[in-house]
Structures are given as C-alpha cells and as structure tokens.
Amino acid sequence: EAGxxxxxxxxxxxxxQPVAFWCNPIxxxxxxxxxxxxxxxxxxxxxxxxxEEAVDDSQLPKDRFSAERLKGVDSTLKIQPAELGDSxxxxxxxxRASNQPQHFGDGTRLSIL
Amino acid sequence: xxxxxxxxSTLSVQEGDSAVIxxxxxxxxxxxxxxxxxxxxxxxxxxxxxxxNVGEKKDQRIAVTLNKTAKHFSLHITETQPEDSAVYFxxxxxxxxxPLVFGKGTRLSVIA
Numbered sequence: 001e002a003g004x005x006x007x008x009x010x011x012x013x014x015x016x017q018p019v020a021f022w023c024n025p026i027x028x029x030x031x032x033x034x035x036x037x038x039x040x041x042x043x044x045x046x047x048x049x050x051x052e053e054a055v056d057d058s059q060l061p062k063d064r065f066s067a068e069r070l071k072g073v074d075s076t077l078k079i080q081p082a083e084l085g086d087s088x089x090x091x092x093x094x095x096r097a098s099n100q101p102q103h104f105g106d107g108t109r110l111s112i113l
Numbered sequence: 114x115x116x117x118x119x120x121x122s123t124l125s126v127q128e129g130d131s132a133v134i135x136x137x138x139x140x141x142x143x144x145x146x147x148x149x150x151x152x153x154x155x156x157x158x159x160x161x162x163x164x165x166n167v168g169e170k171k172d173q174r175i176a177v178t179l180n181k182t183a184k185h186f187s188l189h190i191t192e193t194q195p196e197d198s199a200v201y202f203x204x205x206x207x208x209x210x211x212p213l214v215f216g217k218g219t220r221l222s223v224i225a
Binding site: 003004021040041043044045048055056090098099100101103104105106107 | 145212217
C-alpha cells in the first residue's frame with residue numbers, strides 16, 4: 001500500500017509570511033495526525049483528526065496555526081504568519097483508528113529566514 | 114500528562130554486538146509502547162510495538178521488553194549491522210484518546 005504522502009518536502013520562507021503543508025494519509029486510515037519535530041527531539045503532537053473532526057488540538061498554537069481535513073481524507077496545516085521559532089520538520093501520520101499503529105510521512109522541513 | 118524519558122541519548126557499538134535502549138514512562142495507565150527508527154532526513158518508521166498485556170515481543174533481531182511495575186520498557190537489537198545506525202524513538206500512550214508521547218531519541222552508531 002502507498003504510504004503517507006506529504007508535500008512539499010522542503011520550504012524556505014521569510015518570517016511573517018504564510019505557509020501551508022499538505023498530507024494524504026494511507027487509504028482507509030480514518031485518523032490523521034500532525035506533529036512537529038524540532039532538531040534532536042521526538043515528534044510532538046499538534047492536532048489529531050478522526051475523519052473530518054479535530055478531536056485533539058490542545059497543542060496547536062491557534063493564534064497562528066490552523067488545520068483542516070474537510071472531506072476526511074487529505075489535510076492541510078497552515079501557519080500565518082510564520083515566526084523564526086517555527087523552523088522544524090512537520091510530520092503527518094495516519095492510522096486505521098486512534099488505537100492502531102501510526103505511520104508517518106517523510107515530513108516537510110520548514111526553514112524561516 | 115504522560116512523560117517519557119529515554120536513555121542513552123547516544124550509543125556506539127561494534128558491528129555484531131548488542132544494543133539496548135531504555136525508556137521510562139510516568140502514567141501507569143499507559144498501555145501501548147511503540148518504537149520508531151528514523152534515518153537522517155527520513156520518516157520515523159515503526160519497527161516494533163508492545164501492548165501492556167504482554168511482557169516481551171520479538172521480531173528477528175529486535176525485541177522489546179516491558180516492566181509495568183517499574184514503568185519501563187527497553188529495545189534490544191542483537192547482531193547489530195551498520196544499517197541499524199539511526200535515531201530510535203520510544204513512545205507511550207495511555208488509555209482512551211490520549212496522545213502518543215515520544216522520548217527524545219537515541220542516536221545509535223554501529224561501527225563496522
């Protein structure tokens with residue numbers, strides 16, 4: 001089966017600019033996650049979707065971050081405006097259900113100038 | 114909330130030797146413990162996982178052990194090979210819809 005697909009792989013922007021990341025989960029996976037991974041750290045959850053519903057967004061900085069999964073399949077994560085501290089790898093993962101193993105995409109490496 | 118500590122942060126072993134990475138968790142209700150391998154610039158890949166109803170699980174050269182009483186679990190890699198070199202992350206998840214919490218990772222280097 002095809003894995004989790006993310007795009008773009010790399011993004012370089014200036015601070016205060018907007019940026020968006022896209023994720024296509026594994027077919028049939030109802031649960032989708034967005035994580036942020038800082039250099040030398042483990043992934044940290046930003047938001048979790050069950051189908052199209054965001055069921056855990058407690059760690060999402062809502063003043064500048066937003067996400068959507070309108071049809072319960074693909075998802076986008078947006079940052080507006082980006083700050084220097086947002087530089088990280090943004091990983092998307094999916095699972096058949098929330099109690100099943102998670103599988104990650106390759107991530108988007110974001111660099112803020 | 115859950116807190117996961119992982120040790121060591123770096124580990125170097127000779128090819129053919131065994132490697133052991135240890136993690137502790139704080140939430141006694143946690144019941145799922147996966148391990149991920151992440152090569153440089155690549156995605157974290159699930160290599161093995163264990164649920165709290167078993168104490169040990171093996172898959173070829175890798176094994177995971179769980180001690181619920183002490184709240185720690187370990188990854189064991191035997192007969193290490195250079196391609197085992199990567200960063201390994203442990204994680205723990207509690208009951209219900211609590212999130213997966215990751216350790217900070219262990220950078221394993223297998224020296225040929």
